Amino acid sequence: MNHLWMSGADLMSHDDTPSMSDDNELWLLGCRYELPDANARRMQQDILEAQTDDMFRPRPTDSTSSHDISSSSNATDSKTSNAAVMSLLWPPDFYADFCSRYWMTYRHNYPPIRPSHYKTDIGWGCMLRSGQSLLANTLLIHLLSRHWRRVTPSNPSWKTYVKITHWFLDELSPRAPFSIHRIALLGKQLGKNIGEWFGPSTISQVIQ
Structure with a gap:
């Protein structure tokens, strides 16, 4: 529980x-x-x-x-x-x-978040992952409704679910605009070094 x-x-x-x-x-x-x-x-x-x-x-x-x-x-x-x-x-x-909700959590062994050498957000990415979770579930509800359920890949809405998932892949690429790489780099513009813990205000500004 x-x-x-x-x-x-x-x-x-x-x-x-x-x-x-x-x-x-x-x-x-x-x-x-x-x-x-x-x-x-x-x-x-x-x-x-x-x-x-x-x-x-x-x-x-x-x-x-x-x-x-x-x-x-x-x-x-x-x-x-x-x-x-x-x-x-x-x-x-x-x-x-x-089981239909997104839950982003710590990961490791993804491509480094350049210009740093970080390949993991363990120990510092809690607020970044919380922000991803909030944004991903907001997009899921907005695009597929609150009552959508991840039942089977044969569901016509499955492509939309996969598309949303791709937006949060751990990589710096156009297909992943909400990746931890992009979030960390935007945070750097707000004065937070890569690998530094975000506060609620910083993650809110990054999401915006």
Whole structure:
């Protein structure tokens, strides 16, 4: 619950934040959803904790033995199974809505943000990624409506969704006008060096 709530926190204004006193409801971008019963929520918390533990398991390397590869495969199968269970525990309408939102977060090993040598925004790009998330979801709602859902690539609106996604690729190119590269360079014009943390005012000016 906390992970999902915080992941979507940048998508909600403080005025729109619902009261957390009602344990039977869940809100996302102004839409209200009914939560499952208490037993289902406890099971959901157990799954979240299991997934957290799995995140810190060693990943296979080139020297990984066949036994380790088999174990890794089992872990992947388990994670896939957990994801399927998660989709059943959350209200279906909420789950489809949440999975249709953009969530930009730290990345690494993209082309350097010239003239610097930064290939990652880990540790300094939180506000830049929050700004991307806000802008991407605003464009998604504006171009495809608040009720659009990322259901299947065969959907006629899928091309628009892909187009919006391309606008935020981690590269400095005409097809990615809202990339972290461009945001960082615009911030430099406002007195923020590449690799320096942005404040809310700076990211707002850059988005504008």
